[in-house]
Amino acid sequence: MNFLEYFKREQPCSANVAKERLKIIVAHERLSRDQPDYLPRLQREIMEVVARYVKIAEDHVQVTVDHNGNYSVLELNITLPKSA
Amino acid sequence: MAKIIVITSGKGGVGKTTSCASIGTGLAMLGHKTVLIDFDVGLRNLDLIMGCERRVVYDFINVIHGEASLKQALIRDKRVENLFILPASQTRDKDALTQEGVERVLKELSTDFDFILCDSPAGIEHGAHMAMFYADEAIVVTNPEVSSVRDSDRILGLLNSKTQRAIEGQEPIKEHLLLARYDVERVEEGEMLTLEDVCEILAIPVIGVVPESEAVLKASNQGVPVVHDQTTDAGQAYLDTVKRLLGEQVDLKFIHPEKRSFLSRVFGGGRR
Numbered sequence: 269m270n271f272l273e274y275f276k277r278e279q280p281c282s283a284n285v286a287k288e289r290l291k292i293i294v295a296h297e298r299l300s301r302d303q304p305d306y307l308p309r310l311q312r313e314i315m316e317v318v319a320r321y322v323k324i325a326e327d328h329v330q331v332t333v334d335h336n337g338n339y340s341v342l343e344l345n346i347t348l349p350k351s352a
Numbered sequence: 353m354a355k356i357i358v359i360t361s362g363k364g365g366v367g368k369t370t371s372c373a374s375i376g377t378g379l380a381m382l383g384h385k386t387v388l389i390d391f392d393v394g395l396r397n398l399d400l401i402m403g404c405e406r407r408v409v410y411d412f413i414n415v416i417h418g419e420a421s422l423k424q425a426l427i428r429d430k431r432v433e434n435l436f437i438l439p440a441s442q443t444r445d446k447d448a449l450t451q452e453g454v455e456r457v458l459k460e461l462s463t464d465f466d467f468i469l470c471d472s473p474a475g476i477e478h479g480a481h482m483a484m485f486y487a488d489e490a491i492v493v494t495n496p497e498v499s500s501v502r503d504s505d506r507i508l509g510l511l512n513s514k515t516q517r518a519i520e521g522q523e524p525i526k527e528h529l530l531l532a533r534y535d536v537e538r539v540e541e542g543e544m545l546t547l548e549d550v551c552e553i554l555a556i557p558v559i560g561v562v563p564e565s566e567a568v569l570k571a572s573n574q575g576v577p578v579v580h581d582q583t584t585d586a587g588q589a590y591l592d593t594v595k596r597l598l599g600e601q602v603d604l605k606f607i608h609p610e611k612r613s614f615l616s617r618v619f620g621g622g623r624r
Contacts, residue, residue, distance in 0.1 A: 281541070281542025281543065282542065283539070283542050283543055283545050283546065283549070284542065286497075286498050286549075287545060287549045287553070289498060290498055290501050290545075290553050291553060293502060294501075294502060294505045294553055297502075297505065297506065298505070298509070301509045301513075
């Protein structure tokens with residue numbers, strides 16, 4: 269078995285790993301690029317308020333800003349756990 | 353009216369100044385009156401790459417502060433006609449680069465030149481911001497390597513939001529990808545991002561591919577932009593890049609491995 273694997277060398281080449289990692293991080297950073305600087309703080313404070321009443325994880329609160337022509341929409345998405 | 357082109361990258365050491373020197377020299381070689389401006393206040397290097405470091409008397413900041421005229425500060429290139437360099441200040445702090453000052457100098461140069469190339473400092477701070485603010489086009493120099501590609505994407509975001517064209521809602525800056533230090537053999541081995549990978553991630557058109565080349569270091573050692581030596585791969589790649597910038601259709605070179613003869617494969621060596 270090992271003998272055969274030696275010849276197959278199925279290791280993913282490092283360039284492909286680089287490409288996949290870049291695609292993910294770049295997509296992530298593009299999303300947060302157009303958002304105002306106060307957004308992370310806003311998200312944290314909203315989370316603190318919600319956490320006083322319900323036990324939630326950090327990624328259960330999503331705050332995004334969408335720009336539509338001359339107005340912007342602040343979208344707040346809180347996922348509550350089942351028991352709440 | 354001159355066309356203002358910023359040479360930028362975000363990450364340092366990817367070849368901005370080398371590219372600025374060779375593209376600017378190439379434009380002048382093809383008959384276009386060109387000025388290169390070094391925006392890297394405190395860490396100027398364009399003068400060294402252009403081989404005119406001993407002829408710097410006045411600099412960009414002197415002109416902005418009215419301590420010297422443009423005519424006094426511009427250094428005429430000794431090798432090519434129609435080529436001038438405006439060096440950065442080595443002593444002032446980078447905030448001396450005021451937006452009004454930069455605008456005034458660019459306007460004055462605009463009436464006299466065909467191309468103004470702004471050599472941006474690395475990073476995304478004031479100097480880089482000033483270098484890109486008034487640009488009509490941007491050449492984003494990128495190496496096929498994760499941190500360079502990521503930083504280039506960040507720069508593309510800034511070009512689309514923090515420049516005069518973006519703020520005033522004009523036609524957006526025309527962006528070009530210049531992929532530098534490309535090594536086809538490592539690409540073949542799957543150890544380096546391919547041109548297609550980088551294009552797919554950054555999603556801007558490619559203006560040139562400059563191979564990893566010994567000629568680049570040799571050229572900078574001597575203070576002669578590599579584009580002068582058309583026997584070298586990098587020199588040819590830069591001249592082709594200039595032609596594309598001027599609207600010519602030129603096929604990309606150095607993106608496929610050279611066919612090596614049986615003997616050179618057996619005995620090795622002969623890599624460039």
